Amino acid sequence: MYWSTYYGQDKYRYKTAVEKEKSKQKILWGNITSTLRWNHEFNNKLFSNTSLIFSNYKFTVSEDEKGALETNSMFKTSSGINDYGIKFDFNYYPNPDHTFKYGLSSTYHDFTPKEIDIRNVNEKEIVNIQKIKTIESAIYIEDDWRINDKISLYPGIRFSHFQHRSKSYFKPEMRLSVAYKLFPLLTLKGSYAKMNQYIHRLSNSGIGLPTDLWVSSTDRLKPQLSEQIALGLAKDFGDKSYELTIEGYYKKMNDIIAFKEGVSFANLGSPKEITGSIRTIDFVNGITTGKGWAYGTEFLLRKKKGKxxxxxxxxxxxxxxxxxxxxxxxxxxxxxxxxxxxxxxxxxxxxxxxxxxxxxxxxxxxxxxxxxxxxxxxxxxxxxxxxxxxxxxxxxxxxxxxxxxxxxxxxxxxxxxxxxxxxxxxxxxxxxxxxxxxxxxxxxxxxxxxxxxxxxxxxxxxxxxxxxxxxxxxxx
Incomplete structure (x- = not known):
């Protein structure tokens, strides 16, 4: 049995004062995670890990203002995720040439994309909260297959499922890696991966305090899809003390998201949109979807032995x-x-x-x-x-x-x-x-x-x- 837990909190404060007006800005972000894992050996060929996982992430931006006439106001907005998950992972070694890994997992996501809290001495408190609850599950199998002394193959397939209200996404994912030993100390590697991601990163590219938010796919917001290919060479030197790796990659992404023009985390579903009674603003109204590319070359020289x-x-x-x-x-x-x-x-x-x-x-x-x-x-x-x-x-x-x-x-x-x-x-x-x-x-x-x-x-x-x-x- 293994148990691990982590807590971290970062706080940033910035104060300004112009004549009799004062302003204090704060940005806070942090994580709490905890994992309970049970490792079991069925026999000398089959092992398993069963994990219970909890995580909490919260990001908050606030501003307190004090005016010349002792008028005080406070604006606070935050975003967060609570995750509750279970995983079953198995390692199976039928013979020295095969290593099978397979398993299944399920995670309950509790999102708060936007919570607004405004207080003013002369006005009532305004609170706007949106909650999104989803379930993400998956089953997978992969094989580390040593075909012969020169060729190794790493195929894998994963089926993922995501549920939000009555909307359901079922997506297959594939990955394949090949390693071919050209010479005893020189290996050619290639890979392909098709992946889906149901949690989106939403970044504010304007100036001001940085905000990287994580928001959920919904019945109105599709999951992200990416395909990536990579090709590289790995070379060992002198008693394998040194290793040089060169790899090029190309990645294509669809259904990624961004803020619309003029929208940021601070005004996404802001109170000026709230008229009459307090109501919930859907964060999807402030974002747009598109596509993206990422490509490049990586070089790595590693020394693995010695003092x-x-x-x-x-x-x-x-x-x-x-x-x-x-x-x-x-x-x-x-x-x-x-x-x-x-x-x-x-x-x-x-x-x-x-x-x-x-x-x-x-x-x-x-x-x-x-x-x-x-x-x-x-x-x-x-x-x-x-x-x-x-x-x-x-x-x-x-x-x-x-x-x-x-x-x-x-x-x-x-x-x-x-x-x-x-x-x-x-x-x-x-x-x-x-x-x-x-x-x-x-x-x-x-x-x-x-x-x-x-x-x-x-x-x-x-x-x-x-x-x-x-x-x-x-x-x-």
């Missing part, structure tokens, strides 16, 4: 979207279209009692929607890469996601000390340092008038310039 291990990875990628209701129907770069992504990770173990680690990350900035012209902010916020700066005015085209944010990079370092006690208990404690050189990576951008000489200027907001931490673990 010093680690890897060096680089990805060159494109991610594009097309919606009839957005960007005049034209193709545009998706919010998380990051052209370059680079990472280098090292782990050094001089002895059994110490581990030293470090990693450096770099990625291209994400995309935002900005007005056609803006003033230049004072201080160290500019110049920003890729922006036309002419006479203290920033010029943009009107294309969707027209502004590429600044590049992201940071260095993290850590050290751990290990000790095994007389009772075979393993104790580990250590220190880690996040963003060692205190890079001001953008968390979001904001247009404000805080500098009178640069009205309506764009400012970068950032988090965690340098963050030390201490960790301790005990295994028994």
């Amino acid at each position: 010093l291990t680690g890897w060096l990875g680089y990805t060159l990628s494109w991610s594009q979207r097309q919606f009839e209701d957005l960007n005049e129907g034209g193709i545009f770069n998706e919010r998380y279209d990051r052209r370059h992504d680079f990472s280098i990770v090292g782990v050094y173990k001089p002895n059994k009692k110490m581990t030293i680690s470090g990693n450096w990350l770099f990625s291209s900035g994400i995309n935002y929607n900005l007005p056609n012209t803006l003033g230049v902010a004072a201080g160290d916020n500019f110049p920003i890469e890729g922006v036309n700066n002419n006479d203290n005015i920033l010029l943009f085209n009107t294309k969707k996601n027209n502004f590429k944010g600044e590049n992201f990079h940071r260095l993290d370092l850590g050290i751990q000390f290990h000790k095994t006690t007389k009772r075979n208990r393993e104790r580990t404690w250590g220190f880690s340092f996040y963003n060692v050189y205190a890079r001001k990576n953008p968390f979001y951008y904001e247009i404000t008038n805080e500098n009178q000489s640069s009205p309506n200027a764009l400012y970068r907001r950032y988090l965690f310039q340098f963050l030390p931490s201490f960790n301790y673990s005990l295994k028994f």
Whole structure:
């Protein structure tokens, strides 16, 4: 029997004050998860895992305002998911050339796409809540088949079912991977996968506090469908201490979603749409559906043996979207279209009692929607890469996601000390340092008038310039 649980909560606060008017904005997001798992061995060829799973996710944005005449108002909106699931997974080993995996699962989803709470000293409280309850189930089987010394095949099929009210979706999914050993240390790999996803990610590409929401398929909103192909080479070097992998991929997506023009999480089903008695606003009214593409090439060099291990990875990628209701129907770069992504990770173990680690990350900035012209902010916020700066005015085209944010990079370092006690208990404690050189990576951008000489200027907001931490673990 295994039981694991996790709780995490992030909070971000931002305060402003102009003369006698004060404003406080907050964004909170976090997870609670818990899993109870029973592992059972029927015999030396058949094993099973039975899991009971609970998870809770909640995202909240709020703003408190205090006016010059002691008029107070509060606006809070939130989104969340509660999941209750059960899984049965089996591993069957009939002979050394086959490994079968099969199982079934079912999850009850309880969505709150939007909850609105508004309070004003002179007005009554307004609460708007929408609830969506669905059931997602699946059954699958796959085989790891070693045909001979050169060819391995990994076929799999999965049938998924999704129920919302009287609407039912039944979708087959297929995957196939092939590995062919060209030479003893060189392997050619290829794969194809067709997948469905009943939970959609809904991102706000405007400036301001970032919001990535997860909303459900409904009787009005179809599940997402994707097909992906990949082809790559894997090469081992010198006693298999080093491994180099190069892979290219192409992914096509249908029935993906986005906010309609002028709509964001803050005003999706906003109270101004509520007239007369309080009623529930369907979040589907504020979104549109379309298609997308993602493709690129990944490189990975890994050192697997010795006191010093680690890897060096680089990805060159494109991610594009097309919606009839957005960007005049034209193709545009998706919010998380990051052209370059680079990472280098090292782990050094001089002895059994110490581990030293470090990693450096770099990625291209994400995309935002900005007005056609803006003033230049004072201080160290500019110049920003890729922006036309002419006479203290920033010029943009009107294309969707027209502004590429600044590049992201940071260095993290850590050290751990290990000790095994007389009772075979393993104790580990250590220190880690996040963003060692205190890079001001953008968390979001904001247009404000805080500098009178640069009205309506764009400012970068950032988090965690340098963050030390201490960790301790005990295994028994």
